Amino acid sequence: MRESYASHISRIQRRQPGVRVMRIAVASGKGGTGKTTVATHMAVLLARGGEQVTYADCDVEAPNGHLFLKPNALGETVVSRFVPRVNHAECLHCGECSGICRFNAIVSLPAKTLVYEDLCHSCGGCSLVCPSKAISEVPHPIGVIKEGAAGAVRFISGTLSVGEASCPPLIRAVKEKLPETGWTILDAPPGTACAFMETVRDCDYVILVTEPTPFGLHDLALALEVAKTMQLSCGVVVNRARPMMAETRDLCRSAGVPILAEIADDIEVARAYARGQLAVDAVPAIGRAFQQLLTHLARLQEPAAATAAVPGGATKETIA
Numbered sequence: 001m002r003e004s005y006a007s008h009i010s011r012i013q014r015r016q017p018g019v020r021v022m023r024i025a026v027a028s029g030k031g032g033t034g035k036t037t038v039a040t041h042m043a044v045l046l047a048r049g050g051e052q053v054t055y056a057d058c059d060v061e062a063p064n065g066h067l068f069l070k071p072n073a074l075g076e077t078v079v080s081r082f083v084p085r086v087n088h089a090e091c092l093h094c095g096e097c098s099g100i101c102r103f104n105a106i107v108s109l110p111a112k113t114l115v116y117e118d119l120c121h122s123c124g125g126c127s128l129v130c131p132s133k134a135i136s137e138v139p140h141p142i143g144v145i146k147e148g149a150a151g152a153v154r155f156i157s158g159t160l161s162v163g164e165a166s167c168p169p170l171i172r173a174v175k176e177k178l179p180e181t182g183w184t185i186l187d188a189p190p191g192t193a194c195a196f197m198e199t200v201r202d203c204d205y206v207i208l209v210t211e212p213t214p215f216g217l218h219d220l221a222l223a224l225e226v227a228k229t230m231q232l233s234c235g236v237v238v239n240r241a242r243p244m245m246a247e248t249r250d251l252c253r254s255a256g257v258p259i260l261a262e263i264a265d266d267i268e269v270a271r272a273y274a275r276g277q278l279a280v281d282a283v284p285a286i287g288r289a290f291q292q293l294l295t296h297l298a299r300l301q302e303p304a305a306a307t308a309a310v311p312g313g314a315t316k317e318t319i320a
């Protein structure tokens with residue numbers, strides 16, 4: 001008989017009390033696939049099962065997990081990175097700083113040395129090479145981190161300041177807030193660029209959310225390629241699933257990654273989303289897909305379970 005999710009989890013917790021259970025990133029090759037729906041449901045359902053859970057919204061350019069989790073008592077921390085400031089009275093206009101900067105963020109002209117803070121990657125190289133110590137490093141705010149609680153779920157969310165071009169420093173700051181114990185669900189930015197990679201790096205498992213459309217298929221293929229390059233263990237959740245989605249199944253099969261759950265295409269789920277309501281509260285039947293997903297993840301903890309799948313790797317997920 002199939003073991004229930006709750007007993008499965010509690011057995012794992014008994015084996016490893018008080019330790020980090022899993023850090024799971026929920027990602028997608030494209031926006032609008034239901035990534036936040038999956039991430040917020042996982043967090044809430046784990047908490048309802050008595051688990052210690054942290055939800056971290058790393059989609060810092062457009063965080064929206066708060067719309068569904070409705071956290072309260074949010075505290076805010078401003079996050080800054082360091083950028084160079086030139087003391088023009090000390091500057092020799094030697095060009096050493098602009099010579100070392102790979103990002104053209106500091107330019108030494110005959111009359112003035114200019115800093116372009118948006119281009120700066122805060123490496124500190126220019127201040128190190130400046131022969132006259134004319135460069136100091138000053139904080140440049142890039143966004144805020146909000147922390148609070150959504151029921152039993154610990155809530156963390158990063159919001160990038162308007163006009164900021166680079167997400168990874170803020171995502172790194174969000175991840176520094178993560179606890180070492182319990183479950184952590186990271187809501188990743190869409191796409192497969194550096195913000196995605198910064199989020200999924202160091203995670204135990206990555207859930208790629210897709211939809212059975214040509215766009216969804218195309219971007220899932222890209223995400224699987226990146227996962228393969230990064231040697232990430234991952235599985236797929238198909239949102240707005242329908243009976244005929246052979247291409248999605250074929251792609252997952254050829255990549256050697258499992259489809260962990262399929263969330264049915266249901267207008268009531270879309271209506272709940274539009275209201276900012278958890279779909280599982282509006283359409284209880286949807287809960288079965290999430291329970292299936294969580295059971296899969298819980299079984300990854302077991303020594304006897306198959307090694308988690310790295311796309312294209314030699315190992316294959318065999319969880320039924």
Ligand code: SF4
Binds near residue numbers: 120121127
């Ligand atoms: S800190 Fe690094 S990236 Fe920024 S201006 Fe200096 S050399 Fe360029």
Ligand code: SF4
Binds near residue numbers: 095131
């Ligand atoms: S390295 Fe220092 S002294 Fe030389 S141009 Fe840059 S700021 Fe001026």
